[in-house]
Amino acid sequence: MRVFIDTNVLLSAALFPDGAAARAYYKAVTVPYDPLVSDYVIEELKCVFLRKFPQSLQALDAFISLLRASVQIVQTPTDPVDDENKIRDIKDRPVFRAALAAGADILITGDKDLLEYSVARPEIMTPHDFLSQ
Numbered sequence: 001m002r003v004f005i006d007t008n009v010l011l012s013a014a015l016f017p018d019g020a021a022a023r024a025y026y027k028a029v030t031v032p033y034d035p036l037v038s039d040y041v042i043e044e045l046k047c048v049f050l051r052k053f054p055q056s057l058q059a060l061d062a063f064i065s066l067l068r069a070s071v072q073i074v075q076t077p078t079d080p081v082d083d084e085n086k087i088r089d090i091k092d093r094p095v096f097r098a099a100l101a102a103g104a105d106i107l108i109t110g111d112k113d114l115l116e117y118s119v120a121r122p123e124i125m126t127p128h129d130f131l132s133q
Contacts, residue, residue, distance in 0.1 A: 002122075003028040004036045004099035005071070006109035007044045009127055014045075014063040015053070024108055024127035029070045037067065038098035040076035044091075074102040089113040106130065 005028055012021030028035045042064065049060045076098040084093045092113050099107045104122040108130050109115060115124055125133075 001032060001106065002034045002036055002102065002104045003130075004038075004095075004102060004104035004107045004122060005041070006095055006107065006111060006114065007041045007048065008110045009108050010037070010041065010045050010063075010067070011048055012110070012127075014049075014060060015056070020127045020131060021110070024130045027131060028108065035071040036074055036099070036102050036104055037071050038074050038076045038095065038102070040094045040098060042067075042073065072102075074098055077101045083119075087113055087117050 005025060009021045009025060012019055013025040016022060027033070045064070046060070049057060053060075076094045080093070081097055081100055084096060087093050087096060089111075092111055095109070095111075096107070096114060096117065099122050107114065107122040107124045108127055109124060110126060115126065117124060
């Protein structure tokens with residue numbers, strides 16, 4: 001099962017290693033799951049850390065090194081997909097697009113705009129929902 005992990009889940013996992021997002025991340029990177037992130041997600045993660053947590057950049061570098069060793073990094077398609085304009089926040093559209101193009105079965109996110117987007121695949125769920133399944 002292919003699991004795409006959104007930026008906010010990675011951010012929370014990096015900052016709060018005992019929280020639900022971190023537990024969901026650890027679950028997603030173990031068998032039988034095939035974890036995915038996109039180049040867009042990694043860049044967004046770096047930008048958020050730089051802007052909000054500049055004192056934690058060293059921890060981010062360590063986290064990204066581990067991330068690169070445990071997940072498949074996919075390219076984010078540039079062309080829009082059908083109905084992605086229904087996702088209110090345009091910054092979330094590349095995340096959905098990458099998850100869809102990578103054939104993700106699940107997209108783990110805490111982002112309300114993505115969680116409200118109704119699609120059959122990938123199944124969009126919170127870290128708590130992923131941990132409960």
